[in-house]
Amino acid sequence: MSIRIVIKYLGVVLAILGALLCFPLFWSLAVAHDGVHASFLIPACIALLGGLSLFRFFPVEKRSLSLREGLALVTCTWVVGSVVGAIPYVISGTLPSFVDAFFETMSGFTTTGATVLTAIGHQPPSILLWRNFSQWIGGMGIITFFVALFPMFGVGAARLFEAEMPGPQPERLRARVVDTARALWLLYVAFSLIEFALLWLVARLPFYDSMNIMFGTMPTGGFLHLQQSLGAYVDSPFVTTVVTFFMLAAGVNFALYFYALRRRQAGALLGNPEFRLYAGIFLISSGVIAFDLVSRTGMTVGRAIQHATFQVASIQTTTGFATADFDLWPALSKGFLLVLMVIGACAGSTGGGLKVVRLLVVFRYAFRQVVVAFSPRSVMPLKLGGETVPEAMVSAIAGMAVLYVLALAAGFLCMSALGLDVVTALSSVAACVGNVGPGLGAVGPARDYAFIPGVGKLVLAGLMLVGRLEFVTVMALVSPSFWHWR
Amino acid sequence: MYIVVVGAGSTGFYVASLLSREKQEIVVVEQDEEVAERVRRELDVGVVVGNAATPRILWQAEVQRADLVVAVTGVDESNMITCFMAKELGAKKTIARVRNPEYSGYLLVGGKSPYAPRKVIRPKGLGVDLFVNPEIEAAREIVSILSGLYATPMEEFADGRVQLREFRAESAAVVGKRIPDIPFPRPCVVAMLGRGEEMGVPEADARVEKGDRLYLIAARKDMDELGAIFEAPLRSPRTVVIFGGGTIGFNVAEALEKRGVRVKPMEKNPARCQEISSKLKRAVVIQGGRPDRELLVDEGVAHADAFVGATGDESLNILAGLVARDVGVSRNIVVVDEPDYIQLAEAVGVDVAMSPLLLCGSRIAHYVLHGGAGSVALLGNEDAQAIEFLVAPNARISMHSVSELEWPKQAILGAIVRGDAILVPTSTTVIEPGDTVIVAALLDEVAGVERLFKAP
Numbered sequence: 017m018s019i020r021i022v023i024k025y026l027g028v029v030l031a032i033l034g035a036l037l038c039f040p041l042f043w044s045l046a047v048a049h050d051g052v053h054a055s056f057l058i059p060a061c062i063a064l065l066g067g068l069s070l071f072r073f074f075p076v077e078k079r080s081l082s083l084r085e086g087l088a089l090v091t092c093t094w095v096v097g098s099v100v101g102a103i104p105y106v107i108s109g110t111l112p113s114f115v116d117a118f119f120e121t122m123s124g125f126t127t128t129g130a131t132v133l134t135a136i137g138h139q140p141p142s143i144l145l146w147r148n149f150s151q152w153i154g155g156m157g158i159i160t161f162f163v164a165l166f167p168m169f170g171v172g173a174a175r176l177f178e179a180e181m182p183g184p185q186p187e188r189l190r191a192r193v194v195d196t197a198r199a200l201w202l203l204y205v206a207f208s209l210i211e212f213a214l215l216w217l218v219a220r221l222p223f224y225d226s227m228n229i230m231f232g233t234m235p236t237g238g239f240l241h242l243q244q245s246l247g248a249y250v251d252s253p254f255v256t257t258v259v260t261f262f263m264l265a266a267g268v269n270f271a272l273y274f275y276a277l278r279r280r281q282a283g284a285l286l287g288n289p290e291f292r293l294y295a296g297i298f299l300i301s302s303g304v305i306a307f308d309l310v311s312r313t314g315m316t317v318g319r320a321i322q323h324a325t326f327q328v329a330s331i332q333t334t335t336g337f338a339t340a341d342f343d344l345w346p347a348l349s350k351g352f353l354l355v356l357m358v359i360g361a362c363a364g365s366t367g368g369g370l371k372v373v374r375l376l377v378v379f380r381y382a383f384r385q386v387v388v389a390f391s392p393r394s395v396m397p398l399k400l401g402g403e404t405v406p407e408a409m410v411s412a413i414a415g416m417a418v419l420y421v422l423a424l425a426a427g428f429l430c431m432s433a434l435g436l437d438v439v440t441a442l443s444s445v446a447a448c449v450g451n452v453g454p455g456l457g458a459v460g461p462a463r464d465y466a467f468i469p470g471v472g473k474l475v476l477a478g479l480m481l482v483g484r485l486e487f488v489t490v491m492a493l494v495s496p497s498f499w500h501w502r
Numbered sequence: 503m504y505i506v507v508v509g510a511g512s513t514g515f516y517v518a519s520l521l522s523r524e525k526q527e528i529v530v531v532e533q534d535e536e537v538a539e540r541v542r543r544e545l546d547v548g549v550v551v552g553n554a555a556t557p558r559i560l561w562q563a564e565v566q567r568a569d570l571v572v573a574v575t576g577v578d579e580s581n582m583i584t585c586f587m588a589k590e591l592g593a594k595k596t597i598a599r600v601r602n603p604e605y606s607g608y609l610l611v612g613g614k615s616p617y618a619p620r621k622v623i624r625p626k627g628l629g630v631d632l633f634v635n636p637e638i639e640a641a642r643e644i645v646s647i648l649s650g651l652y653a654t655p656m657e658e659f660a661d662g663r664v665q666l667r668e669f670r671a672e673s674a675a676v677v678g679k680r681i682p683d684i685p686f687p688r689p690c691v692v693a694m695l696g697r698g699e700e701m702g703v704p705e706a707d708a709r710v711e712k713g714d715r716l717y718l719i720a721a722r723k724d725m726d727e728l729g730a731i732f733e734a735p736l737r738s739p740r741t742v743v744i745f746g747g748g749t750i751g752f753n754v755a756e757a758l759e760k761r762g763v764r765v766k767p768m769e770k771n772p773a774r775c776q777e778i779s780s781k782l783k784r785a786v787v788i789q790g791g792r793p794d795r796e797l798l799v800d801e802g803v804a805h806a807d808a809f810v811g812a813t814g815d816e817s818l819n820i821l822a823g824l825v826a827r828d829v830g831v832s833r834n835i836v837v838v839d840e841p842d843y844i845q846l847a848e849a850v851g852v853d854v855a856m857s858p859l860l861l862c863g864s865r866i867a868h869y870v871l872h873g874g875a876g877s878v879a880l881l882g883n884e885d886a887q888a889i890e891f892l893v894a895p896n897a898r899i900s901m902h903s904v905s906e907l908e909w910p911k912q913a914i915l916g917a918i919v920r921g922d923a924i925l926v927p928t929s930t931t932v933i934e935p936g937d938t939v940i941v942a943a944l945l946d947e948v949a950g951v952e953r954l955f956k957a958p
Contacts, residue, residue, distance in 0.1 A: 083543075174542075174546055188548055188549075190527065190548065191504075191527045191528050191529045191548030192525075192547070192548075193546050
């Protein structure tokens with residue numbers, strides 16, 4: 017394990033980040049004229065120059081990345097990226113405290129959407145654009161983006177890609193990792209453009225609004241430039257329906273789209289067991305919540321369906337948009353939403369959470385234990401869609417589920433120690449590990465994370481990262497044996 | 503290009519890694535889950551687990567859009583069936599590794615000279631476009647090295663009129679000199695300079711150090727004279743000891759015997775000893791599997807002109823080569839499997855270490871890159887290639903000299919064959935349509951060189 021090689025490649029990451037910072041810089045100078053261009057120019061220059069010189073002048077031996085270096089690079093990328101991405105908030109004065117700015121950026125890159133920004137309506141448009149754009153970059157994965165653009169990582173690219181993609185075993189769509197990353201990004205960009213076109217051209221939303229909504233939807237992020245989130249468009253069912261649809265679309269394994277398009281048959285998508293369960297969860301949860309809203313709050317049926325489908329899609333895909341303050345909804349609805357936060361979206365999507373396929377495997381695993389209890393001689397391989405799941409993967413998934421629950425518990429204890437009430441502590445941790453964003457109680461959709469003490473923000477930011485990279489990548493770095501015998 | 507490699511044994515793994523380094527799209531089909539996992543971990547290729555001799559698995563590997571299928575499992579029959587079925591499903595070209603020469607119709611050594619063209623009588627209808635046989639290739643290479651005047655390997659281009667030969671810098675005429683100052687008796691190009699693990703096109707005034715490997719490109723008639731400044735020419739061996747009576751050992755023995763060399767094969771397995779001794783005409787076969795010093799001395803190895811280590815065990819071959827050298831054999835050639843061990847073996851005192859894998863890989867790479875046109879040779883430890891191009895009238899490089907074009911840094915023009923003449927080019931030599939050009943380049947730059955030989 018050579019730290020030098022990690023630093024060298026971090027240089028590339030930095031340089032690209034610098035280039036990406038030019039987008040809000042351009043917006044500030046040419047479109048918004050909000051006078052905060054310096055807050056983009058400074059970090060962009062530092063990142064571009066520093067990154068390029070690290071890459072150019074940092075001598076390392078020429079070879080591809082080892083497994084350990086790959087894991088270290090992925091984690092470092094997300095942390096360093098968040099540090100650099102936080103600079104504009106600090107310089108512009110939007111978030112003077114660095115911890116706040118770091119929390120906000122990490123929340124953006126990990127597509128969580130938990131915010132500490134209080135008066136969103138009064139912030140410079142280019143800062144808000146950066147806030148939304150950062151989620152879009154993080155959506156399909158920062159490293160995946162670099163792998164797609166620059167085929168320089170060689171064989172190491174496969175490791176980086178696998179360390180970053182969500183899901184038990186990332187599928188290789190194409191033989192080469194570079195092609196796979198490109199295919200994924202192409203699908204992602206295509207979906208983004210379609211949603212943007214629908215909002216801008218069909219729904220006639222302003223350019224800036226359509227772009228920002230798209231930047232929040234496709235990566236299942238949740239940041240928006242509006243104080244009331246999508247509550248501002250509650251009277252436009254077309255907009256909420258489009259957003260609902262694209263949130264759901266972003267929560268599906270992108271590999272399925274690839275196969276469905278390539279083989280020109282929808283069966284690859286519709287027949288997938290994970291997709292079916294995902295759709296089932298969506299239909300049942302929105303049905304129950306709509307019914308709950310109508311019977312308990314006296315909402316009209318149409319409105320209840322609109323709110324319920326939107327909110328279930330938003331929480332299930334771990335986006336975190338809100339059309340209403342669901343914290344005020346009846347207990348059953350809130351309970352459903354809290355459970356959905358933990359389950360999350362499909363593997364290989366831009367969403368977070370435990371992932372539907374893991375739930376499926378863990379359930380079947382548990383069911384098998386029950387059968388074995390009364391029929392010890394039965395041989396029951398675990399099957400998904402007609403294919404046996406290797407036992408090694410079953411145990412990996414079970415291990416990941418346990419880690420997930422442990423992280424929830426540890427985070428919950430931490431937040432309780434900081435004085436948060438039970439509902440707030442639990443939901444804030446679930447919302448951050450699952451990359452959802454808004455929780456319940458004091459971190460509900462109508463409020464924010466600003467009141468949480470600095471330590472709590474750092475813990476939550478760490479949980480977002482751990483949740484986004486699905487534990488193993490980050491946990492490897494903190495396990496002592498990773499550093500022995502390097 | 504989309505290539506399906508069937509079988510991830512040492513040959514398949516090597517071929518897949520070589521081709522994936524050249525940025526081709528590759529899928530490896532392998533039956534063993536553990537081996538497949540290793541491929542998944544170490545190479546940037548797609549992996550399909552299953553028996554490739556079934557249409558279901560071939561579909562899964564999308565063989566119908568494959569430009570090339572390379573079947574290199576350990577079983578001849580399985581390779582041939584895979585190729586047959588892949589062809590039926592729509593694969594463009596197929597290569598099969600077939601060890602049993604009776605299937606592929608190999609006529610091992612056609613004439614007395616190793617340069618004579620081999621007659622290949624191929625069975626038609628099997629769907630196999632190219633049979634490769636690493637063992638036979640290795641045997642041929644050994645015979646060719648043994649019959650040359652120098653101990654080092656050689657590659658041929660332009661129907662054998664141009665040669666590329668590796669020399670070790672040991673003599674005072676070369677060591678410590680800058681390349682322009684070396685008194686080459688004949689015109690030639692120093693295409694590559696290898697030092698330890700490193701290899702590259704030498705700078706114009708690079709200084710040669712002791713132990714460097716120089717890759718010279720020159721006309722064949724000049725090569726022997728050029729070689730004299732590196733080492734004293736060897737005489738052709740009259741007696742050769744061959745350690746190991748497997749396919750390689752037997753074929754070397756047979757070919758050498760035909761050319762009037764006295765051979766003494768040594769083999770561990772008594773039954774195999776019987777078999778080869780009945781097939782060979784005069785050779786006395788010795789039964790013995792350990793490279794004992796005593797055994798070697800007793801059998802007169804010390805007085806042999808050359809020693810060939812060709813058992814199936816690479817470490818045993820290297821060891822035997824060293825013992826033979828210690829006993830007093832002047833030339834030793836050993837067979838290793840792992841291409842990485844070649845340099846190691848040569849560093850400890852083996853004259854030439856060769857890997858059947860490397861030969862097989864270079865055959866396949868040649869086929870992939872150039873569809874069978876021109877020749878291709880892999881140089882050194884698979885880091886560089888020498889390629890033969892025929893210059894088309896509309897090629898980018900046509901009617902230009904190297905200095906006028908964006909010539910890749912780590913590539914060098916080695917020779918130009920124009921009509922009957924062989925020119926040793928400089929950077930201002932104008933390349934004409936119809937020329938045959940030999941270029942040496944590092945693997946990463948090959949694509950850049952190829953671009954220059956295509957139409958703009």
